[in-house]
Amino acid sequence: MTRRDRKKQIELRNRTSPEAESNDALDILLALDRFVLELSMSLYNIPRRERFTVRKQNRRLHGAVRKHMPRLLGPHRNQS
Numbered sequence: 139m140t141r142r143d144r145k146k147q148i149e150l151r152n153r154t155s156p157e158a159e160s161n162d163a164l165d166i167l168l169a170l171d172r173f174v175l176e177l178s179m180s181l182y183n184i185p186r187r188e189r190f191t192v193r194k195q196n197r198r199l200h201g202a203v204r205k206h207m208p209r210l211l212g213p214h215r216n217q218s
Contacts, residue, residue: 164207168200 175196179189 160207164204168203171200172196 179192184192
C-alpha cells in the first residue's frame with residue numbers, strides 16, 4: 139500500500155462519524171424489518187388490500203423510529 143493510499147484511507151476513516159454509522163445501522167435494521175414483513179405477509183397469505191395497509195403502517199413506524207432514534211440513542215441522564 140502506498141503512502142497516498144494510506145492517507146486516503148485515514149481521511150475516509152476520519153470522515154465517518156458515529157452519527158453516520160448509526161444511520162447506516164438503522165438503515166440496515168429497517169431494511170431487515172421490511173424483509174421480514176414481506177416474508178411474513180406472503181407466508182400467512184395476507185390479502186392484497188390488507189398488505190397495503192400493513193405497509194403503510196410499517197412506513198409510519200419507520201418514520202417514527204428515524205425521528206426519535208437519535209434522542210433515544212443520545213447520552214443518558216440520571217433520573218434521580
